[in-house]
Amino acid sequence: MSFAQDESSIEKEILELHKPTKKIRDSIIGLQKGIFSKIEIEKDSVTKNQLILQLDDLENAKDQNDINELKLDFVFAKNHPNSLRSLSLIRIPVNRFIGMNFYDTFVEVFENFSSEIKNSEKGLEMAEKLRYFKQSKVGSKAPEFSLKDINNKTISLDEFKGKQYVLIDFWASWCGPCREELPYIKELYQKYHQQGFEIISIAKDDKTDLWKKAISKEKIEIWRHIFTSEDTKSVTTDYFVNGIPHKVLIDKNGIIIGKWKGSGETNKHDLQQQLKSIFDAE
Structure with a gap:
């Protein structure tokens, strides 16, 4: 069996899907750069600390935007269960901060992939990541060492x-x-x-x-x-x-x-x- 979806058309769909979150991300990064340059020249420690806190708020906003994007990616991957590209969409964030609280969703979406995708090299890699994710998440027994x-x-x-x-x-x-x-x-x-x-x-x-x-x-x-x-x-x-x-x-x-x-x-x-x-x- 060959992959049912045309990966290049899927890539186009993903680019379209990510347009709103990419726009927000680019705008946050622009604001961060502006604050970074202010911090470099700021002499007053109180003002400097306020700028650092603003950076922190922007970083949190960026994380939230990435989480919103991940939620869209979960839906997309579920709707394209025979695409390696949609597997990579959820494989990349699985070990990042933004994926930390979504173990059950990762499993649900991964289980929905076709057996061909799950048994591919990247699919087996994802299954292993999920195994380590499970044993190290909140609520699990801490791995002994x-x-x-x-x-x-x-x-x-x-x-x-x-x-x-x-x-x-x-x-x-x-x-x-x-x-x-x-x-x-x-x-x-x-x-x-x-x-x-x-x-x-x-x-x-x-x-x-x-x-x-x-x-x-x-x-x-x-x-x-x-x-x-x-x-x-x-x-x-x-x-x-x-x-x-x-x-x-x-x-x-x-x-x-x-x-x-x-x-x-x-x-x-x-x-x-x-x-x-x-x-x-x-």
């Missing part, structure tokens, strides 16, 4: 069970947004550690010396640190980490109760509120 930390002591997730809430922070010394968040994470640690809050930072670094230097410079030796080398990077696969910063909050029963991809004020606020509601209640 047992790895050596910076002091060569073994850390296993199991040791925190019944005792502590654990925030896993996937980061890297070279990642600007990751490092910008460290003072704020440090505050959360100092506030809640005595009440049963632990942090494990898992670095996607290339060089151990730069990683150790960053830990020392940021003064974050107070919590646990793991370096993921080639032979231990399965932890990032298990947690479906494709970009950093990426945070996962695990409760005392070992269940994932929060997940944040990327940086920004909204993510900070959400994590803060979740910890506040946990520890104020205890």
Whole structure:
């Protein structure tokens, strides 16, 4: 059986479908560029912070626009179940921030594809992505790991069970947004550690010396640190980490109760509120 749809006509339909969201995206990017250039020359720190917050709002608006586009793509892919191009429409955002809360929809749309599409190379790749997505989403049991930390002591997730809430922070010394968040994470640690809050930072670094230097410079030796080398990077696969910063909050029963991809004020606020509601209640 050959593919029923003509892929080039499908491409045209997709371009047409994306015109409104592309227009919004282009306009947001234009506004962001304007604010970036203002930030570069702004001397007043109060004004500068206001501009940074405006950037954050625009980033949230861009994310919302991308989510709206994804919803359109789900409908399109469902209506074109025998097209590789419509599979790629939903395959690309599956591991991005915008797809984070749509696991059930991804599965529903994927199951609707013809067996030829599902068993294609890209189809099998998508099925695997969905498997990792499922095991790392909010509500799932956190994937177990047992790895050596910076002091060569073994850390296993199991040791925190019944005792502590654990925030896993996937980061890297070279990642600007990751490092910008460290003072704020440090505050959360100092506030809640005595009440049963632990942090494990898992670095996607290339060089151990730069990683150790960053830990020392940021003064974050107070919590646990793991370096993921080639032979231990399965932890990032298990947690479906494709970009950093990426945070996962695990409760005392070992269940994932929060997940944040990327940086920004909204993510900070959400994590803060979740910890506040946990520890104020205890």
